[in-house]
Amino acid sequence: MPSAVRYGIIGAGAVADFHHVPGILLDPRSSLTAICDPNQALLDQRQSEWGPLKAFTDYRQLAADPDVDAVIIATPNFLHREQALECARHGKHVMCEKPLGLNFQESAEMYRAARDAGVRHMTAFTYRFAPSMRYVRHLVKTGLLGTPRHFRSQRFLDLPETSWGWRQNKQSAGAGDLFDMTIHRIDFAQDLLGPIRTICGAVAQFAPRDRTADGLPCPPSEVDDWSSLIGFFESGAVGVWEGSTLMKGHNNGGVGYEWAEVNCSEGSAAYQLTDPNNIILSRNGRDLEKLPVPSEFLKAPGSPRDPSHGKPSTVFRYDLVYELTSAIIEERDAVPGFHDGALAQAVADSVLISFDQRRWVDIQADLG
Numbered sequence: 001m002p003s004a005v006r007y008g009i010i011g012a013g014a015v016a017d018f019h020h021v022p023g024i025l026l027d028p029r030s031s032l033t034a035i036c037d038p039n040q041a042l043l044d045q046r047q048s049e050w051g052p053l054k055a056f057t058d059y060r061q062l063a064a065d066p067d068v069d070a071v072i073i074a075t076p077n078f079l080h081r082e083q084a085l086e087c088a089r090h091g092k093h094v095m096c097e098k099p100l101g102l103n104f105q106e107s108a109e110m111y112r113a114a115r116d117a118g119v120r121h122m123t124a125f126t127y128r129f130a131p132s133m134r135y136v137r138h139l140v141k142t143g144l145l146g147t148p149r150h151f152r153s154q155r156f157l158d159l160p161e162t163s164w165g166w167r168q169n170k171q172s173a174g175a176g177d178l179f180d181m182t183i184h185r186i187d188f189a190q191d192l193l194g195p196i197r198t199i200c201g202a203v204a205q206f207a208p209r210d211r212t213a214d215g216l217p218c219p220p221s222e223v224d225d226w227s228s229l230i231g232f233f234e235s236g237a238v239g240v241w242e243g244s245t246l247m248k249g250h251n252n253g254g255v256g257y258e259w260a261e262v263n264c265s266e267g268s269a270a271y272q273l274t275d276p277n278n279i280i281l282s283r284n285g286r287d288l289e290k291l292p293v294p295s296e297f298l299k300a301p302g303s304p305r306d307p308s309h310g311k312p313s314t315v316f317r318y319d320l321v322y323e324l325t326s327a328i329i330e331e332r333d334a335v336p337g338f339h340d341g342a343l344a345q346a347v348a349d350s351v352l353i354s355f356d357q358r359r360w361v362d363i364q365a366d367l368g
């Protein structure tokens, strides 16, 4: 019997392999039927790794394929818009990687196209699915910690200072750490505390990245490798974010360092990517302590994933596809949607405007 949701993937690179294919294969309700990538050698490799599949080098063919119900777009950032619009035109449900577009205008257009086509749409904001993040959200939303006052996010990677390929060109990536890493943290901050009203931000670049990993010369990086912002939420709460891909000593087996904390009137809660099945918690003035995340928050409700299997900082990523599959079958919106991707993008764009013009920027995000 064919599965309920047949997936096609555009872009057969790193994130498709790390997050999305395991997520599709884990759930009996979903299957992978087609892939698209202009790199023929990679297509051949993926056919042997992922199973016999339809393979295309032109995304338009995959978007039009009648054997595909839903598409995952996992390509360089500058391709997201045109590929998502094509999928929506063909009535395909679509999950698109972050940043949704190269700027808010693109992202909002993608949202409107998916909405108007009546397809399910999702932005791949991975860290919303981390167990301790899910539990922090529960504690904040149910008021168990009182009124939120401060949000704090630090995301550090210690990556080699060699070329980042497409990620270091403005035309193909839009921005560096800001659009690659900090945008996730802008999203989950808005998910936890509501819309951000105004921000002041900055970016910086320390590594020229003018050599490939093999030591060959290449055009230097045009984008930031450090980004930061401070902001006020509409609720009156305040936030501070910092991200870097060059934080020496924070490699940590490639996972890096991540800490996100909410301080409320009755207590504080913190999530760590490196230890996502535990939470750091304090209530009613007691000291912060590490506690296990309750079992009902270890995975998306109903997910077939066994949370005791695999590396905790990896396996929650498989729940993204579970969410889109569930939304399609249950005929409801997927969370987070394209509008969430666009709203995070509006804040990230404003960081660049703020730094260019050395001023505070009020967030403008009319989705139309």
Ligand SMILES: NC(=O)c1ccc[n+]([C@@H]2O[C@H](COP(=O)([O-])OP(=O)(O)OC[C@H]3O[C@@H](n4cnc5c(N)ncnc54)[C@H](O)[C@@H]3O)[C@@H](O)[C@H]2O)c1
Binding pocket: 010, 011, 012, 013, 014, 015, 016, 036, 037, 038, 039, 042, 057, 058, 059, 074, 075, 076, 077, 079, 097, 098, 099, 124, 125, 126, 180
């Ligand atoms: N959600 C997350 O946590 C997360 C993690 C990593 C990457 N990402 C995002 O995923 C996207 C891809 O990142 P990646 O690390 O997998 O990059 P990658 O370079 O490993 O893979 C991108 C793939 O897209 C292919 N491609 C290029 N042009 C194409 C076209 N016209 N049609 C089809 N395929 C094409 C490339 O050949 C490559 O195989 C980016 O937007 C990135 O920001 C998100």
